[in-house]
Amino acid sequence: MEIVLWSVAALLSLQLVFAAWNVRQLPLFGQLGHSSGKLIPEEGVQLSVLIPARNEQGNIIECLQSIQRCLPANQSDKRIEVIILDDRSEDETARLVEQFSAEDQRFRLVRGLEKPDGWVGKAYACHQLSMQARGAWYLYVDADTRLRQSALETVLQAISGQAIGFISGFPEQQTGSWLEKLVVPMMGFTIACHLPIRLVSASSDPRFAAAHGGWIAISRATYEAAGGHEANAGQLVDDVALMRAVKRAGHPVVLADVRQQVSMRMYHNASEVWSGYKKNIFAGVGRSGLLLAAVLAIYVLLYLLPFMMLLVSPLYPALLPSALTGYLLGIAVKAVADRSQGQPWLLALFIPFSIGAVVAIGAASWLSAKFGTGYVWKGRMYE
Known part of the structure; x- marks a missing residue:
């Protein structure tokens, strides 16, 4: 022994x-971006913030308030739109979003359709959001995320000069119960120990992939080239499946440290x-x-x-x-x-x-x- x-x-x-x-190979999200070749149009919507929400009455308002604090003070600035899809919630999610969007028309509520056979619920919600989005880039965030000040301006900087691409990262994880503290950080442990982070962006091999659905920035062109969520409609781990589809389409991907931009508490108890x-x-x-x-x-x-x-x-x-x-x-x-x-x-x-x-x-x-x-x-x- x-x-x-x-x-x-x-x-x-x-x-x-x-x-x-x-x-040490994980780049900071705030250091991404390019200064040359403005491929994103100066006019119109540059970024669509897309939020799938099902039974999120305890989360959704704080999420929207955090986004609201990140939006430009000038409400005539149309670079960013925010769309929330109520995924047929059984609680007060839709009513709360409706009240919030009535006070701030930069936020728009969409009522989700019944999930077709063969689709995972969140993937179908994200697919419907893409059909509503007008931006050159999409930023998918979950209802339990909390954006930090200037997060959206940092996103605009990161995507500046890029017509294609996929960027994801793991938000800073907040934990409460002991099972949360023991298990939730194991996501990062698995990546640190087993996934060569440099190869996520340097290799076209879809096996080198990691993403978090709570923070995915993807260009419209890349989303369409990869087949969107529809290409992996039945995948429970839809975020990683989407990155792999992007790699197969030959578009660039990046896994970044996004803790300065976003935090979240994924779970609230051991169950x-x-x-x-x-x-x-x-x-x-x-x-x-x-x-x-x-x-x-x-x-x-x-x-x-x-x-x-x-x-x-x-x-x-x-x-x-x-x-x-x-x-x-x-x-x-x-x-x-x-x-x-x-x-x-x-x-x-x-x-x-x-x-x-x-x-x-x-x-x-x-x-x-x-x-x-x-x-x-x-x-x-x-x-």
Whole structure:
């Protein structure tokens, strides 16, 4: 067992070096943009801010207020339009948006149609929004996002001089419950440890893709060339599917650090965390049970085994040096990933519990697909 643990420590040392290098490859969103060749028209709508909203009465007004603070003070400035699609909500979402848009006509409410067979709900909502948009570029944001001051001007700067392209990034994640703190930052951990960030933009291979539906800027020309959301109508992980479609179309993509522009709280309790990740994990590995099992097994080996052996080391003192080394290296890897996301470094101490939660949710995600029980999200059932 000592040999196994020292081998794990060696692998974690390599993982730490890679993660520390990898997170430095993420460009700041505010540093994107070009000064030459104004390909976006000076007149008319340059940017359509598009918000799919289903059962978001607790989120939508704060989201709209944050966007409102970013809009130009001069209401005659028509560079930016904001469209909210009520995706057949069962709560007060539509009424709240209607009241808000009546007071500020820069915001427009669209009533969503019934989802056709074969479509995932959010993908169809985004598709309908694209049909309403007039901008040269679209900015998709979720109802639980909160834009920071000057975020939209930064978007206009980033897309200046570009007729085509796709830009996404992971908003700063706000967490409350303990399961949120343990699981939500694991998105960034996975990217830091396993996805060569430089190859997202440098390679045309669609396997090197990562995106977040809470912040996607895509030009109209690129959206149409990639087939839009319609090209992947049934994909649960629609944001990554869209980036891959853009790559296949030969258009440029960028994954950027957008934490200075936008924050969000994706989930508000443990139940939402469980349901949201359960819906996405199996789909996120291409619905491959073998790949999911391999990933989870590697996580157990690297991050759970040293901690478990550390717990039993009082009975087997010879295991203490190797087990402690592996545990501390695992903490270091998690700390690098957490720091790149603006998360408290103390969360890294709980890496075994984060891994344990991900393994449990991943297993539940696979079992739901295998036995046909499906996934429930925002009142809809998915297989």
